[in-house]
Amino acid sequence: MKELAQFRTLCCSNSSITIGILSFWLVTTSCSQNPENRPSPLRVDSVQIGSTTLRVEYSSPSVRGRKIFGIGDTYLEQYGKIWRTGANEATTFSTDRDLKIDTFDLPKGKYAIFTIPDSNSWEVIFNKEWNQWGTYYHKDSLDVVRLRVTPTKLDSLQEQMKLSVSPSALNFRWDNITWSIPISLSE
16 A cells, blocks of 8 residues: 555656656557557568578558558658658668669678668668667668668559568559569679
């Protein structure tokens, strides 16, 4: 009973600290939940090319009737602003061998994938700091590759975001947008 009285005193005497503690608890509880129970579930796609493994890991948001890409507050992802290319943690891409991404060299390792969507072209970024939440800690100085891709319109809605990797490309599909980046093994 004494502990309950002390807790009430703490709560009543310093409400901003209490709100902060409760907010932190709610955020950490929701972030640590089972990835498959998230509104944007964790997805993994990988491909084996000889002895080389390519892997992409991301949280896959759904359209759910929302406007996804555009300009203005009614859109989920703004043209011209950096995006984690998924939800929750930054999307990651890993390779255990040096690659060519389009015409750029990508050393073996694990990277965050960020994008900057726009109506006519997207910038795709491979960043060294892969272990981060969203884009909050993105630093341009850690970008390894920055390239432009031309998105195309899909004939039908892709409800849940999908990233896939094949022996020759990294592919993106969501809402009514798709793009692809050529991949090849370095010699």
